[in-house]
Amino acid sequence: MLRLLICALCTIATASAFNLAVYSPPRSFCNVCMATGLKTGDMVTVISGADKGSVGKILSLDRKAGKVIVEGVNIRSKHVKPRKEGETGQILKREMPVHISNVAFDSEATDPVVEVNE
Template identity: 40%
Template sequence: MSKLKIKKNDMVLVIAGNSKDRKSNGKYPAPHKVLKVLVDEQRAIVEGVNMVSKSTKPSAKNPQGGIVKQEAPIHISNLSLVDPKTGEPTRIAVKRTDDGKKVRIAKKSGEEIK
């Protein structure tokens, strides 16, 4: 199993699947925030992406019950990290700094990803 390069709170674009972000006028759409990464399944839950309807029974939290919309996991391969400098999708490189820490770097701009 390979190490995942997408982490919680990263900004990503969906590049494949039913929830694919489409280009409009040559610009990329607004990126989405990663809420949770499921490492063992190589999937991530992304805000506003891959929405599914789920039936819920009445409970203290939701006394009415009914149908609730929520995000379902999407495979990591269908996501692309957004370059912090340009706002375009980019690949990721991992490099070591002088003090030995590993940092993620955007391939397009060379910018460090926080």
């Protein structure tokens, strides 16, 4: 309730004799709760970017940042330095977050195929 009140107050244009600039809050502040039906475990298709057309399962979902981590999509190399003496460095492959607008729910992957006998 308080968040809605703050967002409503942020959208009101405020101007004074000394400050004629109109205040607008950051985009991420007002769009905290993105209206998506996605949840962890859903199958999605990447619709934009380098991995366009890839299908994968949602591993984690960050609604505040508006990002999802999809299995096997947007894989990047992370260089890890040795922590202990005698340990060697590593290069790990990890899935990195993708913006939620770049994925779409894949109903074909989750629904079982039903054959009709005639």
